[in-house]
Amino acid sequence: MDEDLITKKELLEVTNVSYGQLYRWKRKNLIPEEWFIKKSSYTGQETYFPRLKILDRIEKILNMKDGISLDDLAQMFSPQLADVFLSEDDLLTKNIVTRQTLTTYKNIYGEIKIFSFQKILYILLLEKSLLSGNVSIDESKLMLETLEENYTLLDGKNCEVIFIRKFGITLCFLITKPNEFYIDKYSKIILGLNISSCIEELKIKM
Secondary structure: OOOOEEEHHHHHHHHOOOHHHHHHHHHOOOOOHHHOEEEEEOOEEEEEEEHHHHHHHHHHHHHHOOOOOHHHHHHHHOOOHHHOEEEHHHHHHOOOOOHHHHHHHHHHHOOOOEEEHHHHHHHHHHHHHHHHOOOOHHHHHHHHHHHHHHHHHHOOOOEEEEEEEEOOEEEEEEEEOOOOOOOOOOEEEEEEEEHHHHHHHHHHHO
8 A cells, every 4th residue: 555545444543533424524525535545455445545635634624523514614625715816906895804904904014916815814803803992903913923923733723813911911822622721810811703703704705
């Protein structure tokens, strides 16, 4: 067997996923048909998968399935979102964000002609943070820096942006869900934004 493939049997054992779950995810298009590779073996025919891709995909499904429907997950895993690029006019016409938020974002990062889906997500989070009235522009910049540095590490996971203020100092965290999050009595959570919900909102508007 090729080193970059994993058998179905080994996959089910490693991930603790059932045969029924695996094929339900296949029917829901959470796992691409082409990842189910049929190869001859001494027992007749065995199903193999690209090891790194399938293990990564199953980890993401397990992390997110409690907070998002399987149909919504399938849309998130589709390559379409990664291929989304919109202009400033597109963002305004589709009422994705306001012109004021776009101006604020460009004041931070400079003039931008085309926005990737990831950047659009960041701008929407920026807008929600500012509209909340709980954080300042400078504190929202802290969120953008946190996203730029860390979001790819959490890509595909159900996560939230959390703002915490203590003695007038604000900190921003990215946390995965489900989770248990504890803070001391002198700290206060001033805002929480669910990234998965924002992605769903963007998909509807697009």
